[in-house]
Amino acid sequence: MVYITRKEHFNAAHKLNCLQWSDAQNEKEFGKCANANWHGHNYDLWVTVKGEPDPNTGFIINTQLLSKIVKGVITEKLDHRNLNLDIDLGGLQPSSENLAIWIWNTLRPHIPVGELHSIKLQETENIYVEYFG
Numbered sequence: 001m002v003y004i005t006r007k008e009h010f011n012a013a014h015k016l017n018c019l020q021w022s023d024a025q026n027e028k029e030f031g032k033c034a035n036a037n038w039h040g041h042n043y044d045l046w047v048t049v050k051g052e053p054d055p056n057t058g059f060i061i062n063t064q065l066l067s068k069i070v071k072g073v074i075t076e077k078l079d080h081r082n083l084n085l086d087i088d089l090g091g092l093q094p095s096s097e098n099l100a101i102w103i104w105n106t107l108r109p110h111i112p113v114g115e116l117h118s119i120k121l122q123e124t125e126n127i128y129v130e131y132f133g
């Protein structure tokens with residue numbers, strides 16, 4: 001089994017808050033991510049597909065095709081959007097954790113060969129999440 005990863009990028013805005021909490025409690029839990037007037041992140045996204053190399057191409061999946069799929073299904077829907085208002089996360093917080101799960105569930109049916117192995121989503125220089133399904 002071999003693993004291949006394609007990296008993509010998008011920028012998006014969000015706000016983390018619990019409506020039933022006070023402003024002070026939201027700020028304590030979420031820090032700058034609770035800012036009432038939104039804020040943005042520069043997200044890096046790594047999509048890893050696993051499989052066996054094709055005998056003719058040597059590829060698990062053509063990375064140009066994988067990039068086209070990830071852009072079409074994920075990053076073009078998220079880039080320069082408001083994750084609270086423009087994306088249906090089922091009422092969950094637009095945290096990197098929940099976003100990685102949404103990306104996995106949205107992307108997985110579109111992977112034509114091999115198998116989706118992981119989603120890695122980096123929100124800041126110091127924080128990233130990984131999801132393996």
Ligand code: NI
Nearest residue numbers: 014032033041
């Ligand atoms: Ni944030």
